[in-house]
Amino acid sequence: MPARRLFLERRSYRMRRAMDAVRLLPFVGLALWMVPLLWAVPGDGQGATIPMSSALRYLFGVWVVLILGALALWWRTGRGAAEDGADDPPRPR
Amino acid sequence: MVALNELVVVCLAYVAGLFLVAFLAERAALRGKGGALLRSPLVYTLSLSIYCTAWTFYGAVGYAARSGLEYVTIYLGPSLVMIGWWWGLRRLVRIGRSQRVTSIADLISSRYGKSNSLAIIVTLMAVIGVTPYIALQLQSVVLSLSIFAANGDGSSYNPVSAALWVAAGLALFTVLFGTRNLNVNERHHGVVIAIAVEAIVKLVASLAVGIFVVWGLGGGVEQTLARVDASAIGEWQVQGGRWATLTLLSAAAFVCLPRMFQVMVVENDEERHLQIASWAFPLYLMLMSLFVVPIAVVGLDLMPPGSNPDLFVLSLPLSQGQNGLAMLSFLGGFSSATSMVIVATLALSTMVSNHIVMPIWLSTRHGSAVQSGDVRQVVLLARRLSILLIIALGVLYYRISGGSAALAAIGTISFGGVAQFLPALLGGIFWRGATRSGALCGLGIGFAIWVFTMLLPSFGVGAALSAEIFTQGLWGQSWLRPQALFGISGLDPTVHAVVWSLSLNALAFVAVSIVSFPDPIERLQGAQFVNVLEHSGPARNWTASVAGSEDLMIMAQRILGAPEAQAFFRAAAEAQGITGGLPEPTPAFVQALERELAGSVGAATAHAMVSQIVGGTSVSVQDLLAVADESAQMLEYSNQLEQKSRELTETAAKLRSANEKLTQLSLQKDGFLSQISHELRTPMTSIRSFSEILRDAGKLSEADKTRYASIIHSETLRLTRLLDELLDLSVLENGQVTLRMGQDRLSDIMDRAVTTALAGAGPALAVRRETEAPDIVLHTDVDRLVQVFINLVSNARKYCDAAEPALTIRTSRHAGGLWIDFVDNGSGIDADVQSVIFEKFFRISGEEAEGVGLGLAICQEIMSRLGGQVIYLPIESGAAFRVSLPQSVLVQETGNPGKTAVS
Numbered sequence: 001m002p003a004r005r006l007f008l009e010r011r012s013y014r015m016r017r018a019m020d021a022v023r024l025l026p027f028v029g030l031a032l033w034m035v036p037l038l039w040a041v042p043g044d045g046q047g048a049t050i051p052m053s054s055a056l057r058y059l060f061g062v063w064v065v066l067i068l069g070a071l072a073l074w075w076r077t078g079r080g081a082a083e084d085g086a087d088d089p090p091r092p093r
Numbered sequence: 094m095v096a097l098n099e100l101v102v103v104c105l106a107y108v109a110g111l112f113l114v115a116f117l118a119e120r121a122a123l124r125g126k127g128g129a130l131l132r133s134p135l136v137y138t139l140s141l142s143i144y145c146t147a148w149t150f151y152g153a154v155g156y157a158a159r160s161g162l163e164y165v166t167i168y169l170g171p172s173l174v175m176i177g178w179w180w181g182l183r184r185l186v187r188i189g190r191s192q193r194v195t196s197i198a199d200l201i202s203s204r205y206g207k208s209n210s211l212a213i214i215v216t217l218m219a220v221i222g223v224t225p226y227i228a229l230q231l232q233s234v235v236l237s238l239s240i241f242a243a244n245g246d247g248s249s250y251n252p253v254s255a256a257l258w259v260a261a262g263l264a265l266f267t268v269l270f271g272t273r274n275l276n277v278n279e280r281h282h283g284v285v286i287a288i289a290v291e292a293i294v295k296l297v298a299s300l301a302v303g304i305f306v307v308w309g310l311g312g313g314v315e316q317t318l319a320r321v322d323a324s325a326i327g328e329w330q331v332q333g334g335r336w337a338t339l340t341l342l343s344a345a346a347f348v349c350l351p352r353m354f355q356v357m358v359v360e361n362d363e364e365r366h367l368q369i370a371s372w373a374f375p376l377y378l379m380l381m382s383l384f385v386v387p388i389a390v391v392g393l394d395l396m397p398p399g400s401n402p403d404l405f406v407l408s409l410p411l412s413q414g415q416n417g418l419a420m421l422s423f424l425g426g427f428s429s430a431t432s433m434v435i436v437a438t439l440a441l442s443t444m445v446s447n448h449i450v451m452p453i454w455l456s457t458r459h460g461s462a463v464q465s466g467d468v469r470q471v472v473l474l475a476r477r478l479s480i481l482l483i484i485a486l487g488v489l490y491y492r493i494s495g496g497s498a499a500l501a502a503i504g505t506i507s508f509g510g511v512a513q514f515l516p517a518l519l520g521g522i523f524w525r526g527a528t529r530s531g532a533l534c535g536l537g538i539g540f541a542i543w544v545f546t547m548l549l550p551s552f553g554v555g556a557a558l559s560a561e562i563f564t565q566g567l568w569g570q571s572w573l574r575p576q577a578l579f580g581i582s583g584l585d586p587t588v589h590a591v592v593w594s595l596s597l598n599a600l601a602f603v604a605v606s607i608v609s610f611p612d613p614i615e616r617l618q619g620a621q622f623v624n625v626l627e628h629s630g631p632a633r634n635w636t637a638s639v640a641g642s643e644d645l646m647i648m649a650q651r652i653l654g655a656p657e658a659q660a661f662f663r664a665a666a667e668a669q670g671i672t673g674g675l676p677e678p679t680p681a682f683v684q685a686l687e688r689e690l691a692g693s694v695g696a697a698t699a700h701a702m703v704s705q706i707v708g709g710t711s712v713s714v715q716d717l718l719a720v721a722d723e724s725a726q727m728l729e730y731s732n733q734l735e736q737k738s739r740e741l742t743e744t745a746a747k748l749r750s751a752n753e754k755l756t757q758l759s760l761q762k763d764g765f766l767s768q769i770s771h772e773l774r775t776p777m778t779s780i781r782s783f784s785e786i787l788r789d790a791g792k793l794s795e796a797d798k799t800r801y802a803s804i805i806h807s808e809t810l811r812l813t814r815l816l817d818e819l820l821d822l823s824v825l826e827n828g829q830v831t832l833r834m835g836q837d838r839l840s841d842i843m844d845r846a847v848t849t850a851l852a853g854a855g856p857a858l859a860v861r862r863e864t865e866a867p868d869i870v871l872h873t874d875v876d877r878l879v880q881v882f883i884n885l886v887s888n889a890r891k892y893c894d895a896a897e898p899a900l901t902i903r904t905s906r907h908a909g910g911l912w913i914d915f916v917d918n919g920s921g922i923d924a925d926v927q928s929v930i931f932e933k934f935f936r937i938s939g940e941e942a943e944g945v946g947l948g949l950a951i952c953q954e955i956m957s958r959l960g961g962q963v964i965y966l967p968i969e970s971g972a973a974f975r976v977s978l979p980q981s982v983l984v985q986e987t988g989n990p991g992k993t994a995v996s
Contacts, residue, residue: 019179022368026177033169033340037333050329053318055162056386063172063379070176070372077368 018076025069032062100241100423107424108262111431114290115270115283122282132362134369140285140356141374142292144171144347145381146226146433147233148504150295150426153382155403157389161326166336167504168382170344172375178367181348182357184522186367188625189358193691196444197354197514203691204521204622205529206615207700212448214533215514218540219351219444220483221548222510223437227487228494229503230430231256233403235491237426240407256491263434264484271439272476284435285360291428296380298425302406303384305418306391310409317387324390338588342505345512345595351440352433359440434484442479450475455702472652494552502551509547509591513539516599520606525619531606539598546575546590642675645686648702652690661689757929765935765946773815776808818947825954832874832958836984839869839904839911846882847902850890858890859899869904869911870984877955881963884948885915885974892972893919910980914966916973927965 035058039050130136149167156164174182185200194200198219202212235252270283311317321327347353361367392405400408407426410418454471494503516535520527574582578593611619642662649658665685666676676682683703690699783801787793793801824830847860871878889900895918903914922930929935931953935946949963956963956976966973 022179026173026180029173029176033173034337036329036331036336039329041332042328042330051322052161052324052327052329052386053322055329056318056321059162059165059169060379060383063375066172066176067372067376067379070375074368074372 015077018073021069022073022077025066025073028069029062029066032066033059100238100420103420103424104427107427108266108431111287111290112266112269115266115287118286119270119283134363134366134373136285136289137356137361137366138370138373138377139289139292140360141353141370142296142377142381143288143352143356143432143436144350145292145295145378145429146504147230147426147430148226149381150299150429151233151237151403151406152229152504153385154389154392154405155401157326157385158393158402158405161328161330162386163331163335163339164385165382166339167343168378170340170342171347172378173340174344174347175371175374178371181519181522182367183364184625185348185358186361186364188522188622189361191625192621193688195359195447195691196440197349197351197518198444198448199691200354200358201514201517201521201532202448204618205517205527205532206612206618208529209448209452211529211532211536212444213452214536216441216444216448218513218536219511220441220486221544222507222513223351223441224483224486224490225494225503225548226507227434227437227484228490229507230434231259231487231491234259234427234430236401236404237407237423240404240411241423253492256488259430260484260488263431263438264481266431267435267438267442267480267484268477271435271442271480272473281360281439284439285356288356288432288436291432292377294428295425296377298421298428299381299384299406301418302410302422302425303388305410305413305415306384306388310391310395310413311387317391320394321386321390324393326386326390326393332585332588334588335585338591339505341595342508342512342591345515346508349511349514349518350437350508351444351511352437355436355440355443434487438480438483441483442476445479445482446472446475450479505587506547506551509543509587509594510540512591513543513594513598515595516602520602521619522622522625524606525616525623526606527602527619528606528609528611529615530609531602531604534605535598535600535602538601539594542578542594542597543590546578546586546593550575550586642677645683645703646675649686649690652702661686754928757926758932761929761932761935769815773812776812780805780808818951822947822951822954825951825958830958833876834872835875836870836872837875839871839913840864842871842875842879843882843902846879847886849879850883850886855890856893856898858886858893859897860886860902861899862902862904864904869906871911871978871982872984873959873978873982877959881952881955881976882913884952885963885976888948889915889917889919889972893917895919895971906983908980909977910961911978911983913976913978914969914973915976916966916969917971919971921967921970921972922965924967927967930965931963 036050036055039055040048042049153164153167156167188194188200192200192203194203198212198215201215202208205211235256238255239252266287267284270287271281307314307317311320348357388405388409389402392400392402392409396405396408396412407419407422410416410422451472454475513536516539517527517532521532578589581589584592646658646662649661652658653661662676665682669676669679669682671677687699687703690702783805787798787801843862851858851860886900890898893900897918899918901914901916901918903912903916905912905914926935931949935949952963959978960981961976961978963974963976966975
């Protein structure tokens, strides 16, 4: 049945891209959390400093985005794999 | 106001509750109940929360009050590690499970060839690095108690005795629930559940205080943020170097801290939980650190100047008269401290007992691994003593340091110490070229730099290091100043220490690994660790030929306990197909046993114990030979298969040719039947017609009568000859013939045959005889041999198609006997009929000759009776037959060669 095979291929394709995203996510987080390195610090005389409330909003905003991203990826990859169950490799004891 | 006594009562009630929860969890696990909860990803994630210690609960606010948002780096690093679970943690967990790793020291020593020296060094480093951290927890509990004491009637409060009481309680809990079972791979259910409960308590407490501060005191989110901006820490003030370094440091420590390794890798039940924790744990961290800045800002605003910002979480609600909240907050801090101390002590005691106490105990009793007695008691005792020792060290550190340093500083120092494991750990699981020498050098250099630049200066100028060393450098060497190594000054001390220790550690590790050469067991372990995701099968390490199963059994019983060991051995024996006996000490079995023991006493100790019994090195020539044997066997097998397939092909070809032969024979038979009926009918018809003429015709001349009668006669002769030949062949085939043995010269036999064959009418045939040995005398059935020769010569005469037919008879002697070749100068016999010329009734088609096709068949039968054979020689140009006679028919020429036929 060609239609069914197409569906499966598409699904495994999606699965692989989701795993790519799992791999990529920590680097996105690292890059976003290292943005404060560019911020001006009092005393170095480079323009206005960032108010604490903005810094808080940015850092915790990135945190929430990363958590949601990891949650969504778990939903797509981990949970799906657990439901399929059968194609899980046997766990070594 | 909450009285101190009231607080102590609540605290004791809480601790009693924890004991009860732990006890119930142990009992439920023992009965096999509650497994779903005990093994749920929620409990796994909550147990990871021991990362959040009292340093987090109290210290983060103080940290924020002093340096703004820098505190958050301590949680960013672990969040990144968790979100990047796919890269590192997955590998670690898989290795931890397949190698039955019990601690980070065990993992590192196991990776680098099960080296106990490495395990000892890592253990000592971990103890030195974590002791300040344990002291920090005690200090935080004592400090928080002192707040209440200061508020009420604090005259009876003694910080030192309070620290002792807390330490004693923690030691009791850890000993009770942490050393119930020996196998570290079996989870400590009581401890894990208690920690999960404490994780919830500290999260709830933290959130409660935060919500009270933001909405109760700050007046909502926007107003609180405005207040934050207006405060002393109202703008971004973190140095870039510290930001990046501390994030890296916390990420490294998250993986390397012994207690984190314990809950994350050792107590991990399913790899699946890791991915759930990849979002759940960052969420927990985020919630824990969410209200830190508002609490710090409001505390700075409301609390009198000079109050300790480390205790704002506690003092702020207390100052606002929120006694219940303060109590909850105290329990949160208490939970943070106790859960950390319990797990850290558990992890460290496992390391100390497995890698220091047990090897020493073993080495004091040489070759005694097989003596009777239960080692389990020794191991448990060692573990309990280690717990007491570590907590005592923590108390001692607290007494010496005087509890003066800020919480955050101690935490960072501790992180810097354990982060030194990172190069050896990462190199070990990603790089097969990492060697033990490299790991030793890297760890040693990193640790030395850490002690010199971070630990010792933390005691203050003039305490551990004199002021001279700070300004002049060690031994007066200016490039050895603890806060300006190599003359590079101006760096932040923490950044300075972390960058130099970690980078030189990694450099030494890589450089020494590159130039050194690992021993075989290191290489095996390295391949297994690095390739753990491809295959998790254990390597065959033992040459167990000399290991006695009984000795192994005795040892296993002492470590695993008798019932467990017996069950393990029984299962192994059944797997080997042995019933009611001990299993054979195969390498695979000894390997599995070592792995099992490693779960109880650590890889290095288990290796040492098994090698006491098994003896010898673990990678031997035999192992390599076994590998080579296996591949040789496979090669052999494939060769056999090839051979078989070749044989099958040959058989098929034979069958095909046999089939062709049968088809041809069948055609031959049909042809012969029509031939013989024709042969029989022709004479019969003429006999009948002429006899009828003789009977019926009245007047016949004498001449006619004579003519007709002679026709009848000759036809009868022909019939008789046909029947004679058939009869002759039948007799020969049935073996009823009796040979009339006699002696004669070969040349005489040949003369008779040629003369007879060439007699009578027919085509002329020139016969040439070539004889190597002229005077050969044969002892055989001469008449039958003559018959064969006649047949061959007359065949040549009949069938040779040359213009001037000539037959060459060649006689030659060989080792096997005598060869007589009859070769004519005709065109020979076609290749497709060569195989059937010796069959009965075969006649070359299209030939008009008097034979009935039995001649060659008769020849073959005769020759086989005489012990020789007649074959067709396809190599000659014309038709060629070879008659070969065995050596036995040749008579020694010393005898009388006269013609003496014997009847």
